[in-house]
Amino acid sequence: MDMQVTFLDRLFDSGLLIDTGVEGLYARSGTFEDVITGFERLIDKFSGETGAEVIRFPPGMNRSYFEGSGYMKNFPQLAGTVHCFCGDDLAHADLIQCMAAGEDWTGGQKASDIVLTPAACYPLYPIVAKRGNLGPSGGLFNIQSYCFRHEPSMDPARMQLFRMREFVRMGKPADVMAFRQEWMEKGKELMAQVALPVDIDVANDPFFGRAGRLMKNNQRDQNLKFELLIPITSVSKPTACMSFNYHQDHFGKTWDLKTVDGETAHTACVGFGLERIALALFHHHGLDPKLWPSEVRDALFG
């Protein structure tokens, strides 16, 4: 019997996750949400990033920003767009008829100005770039967004819609790299407070197709991405619950984002997968938070 199926079944049985009939699309119970709220409070208490500008994004972003980001070049397989009906009475009648006949009614849907956000920081760079050069200390942001990725799976830790908390640093290369380095330590300490076993390893993003292989190797060779891994549904293949990404000047160049001196800014982000962290807590400490070790309860709910 597959371990993953078992954990998902237990999550459904306990009511922590609620089945919607689509893989990777779940409703969550109050208890599940309390754990996420507690963990986000712990992030804020622990982070020390007191000067960070707080921004909360809706789950969709400006389609032109999405196009400018190059996401479709690298990850077309994951993207989700928002399409809408824009027709007249006749087109509406056709649509209703198709639906009633069980035929494809979506062919006439037109792309809207919104696409689903693939990662919490994608909408951030163009917004910040529009403000002009960064200040003397660069940029530091505390952001959160629902994210969509078309990767349906029976693994409860691989959702199609999930929340990502991030800190994003922009500025000179040395400052940005130091930020990422500090967070790799802080991430381990943070998870120790809630008694989760972690490993940190170099990683790569799932760049698409044949050209993507080069990108993956390059990302690994240059240590541009690290993941904090916690066993959830498999011990041999632990799940990435945080990632630590150095983009070099990629987003700086893409959005013409400049430091105070007018040089192209470098950027880095550290991301928390909030549902994955909640699932890691349920997996390691049990499905009822009332029965969790007192130090874990204190850290999250104290």
Ligand code: ATP
């Ligand atoms: P994976 O290698 O498992 O696909 P990722 O490299 O795609 O993860 P990132 O793009 O770095 O992940 O996203 C930041 C964080 O968002 C991840 O560390 C993870 O905790 C969370 N995350 C990513 N994809 C999902 C998903 N499908 N469901 C739930 N959380 C996710």
Ligand code: MG
């Ligand atoms: Mg992924």
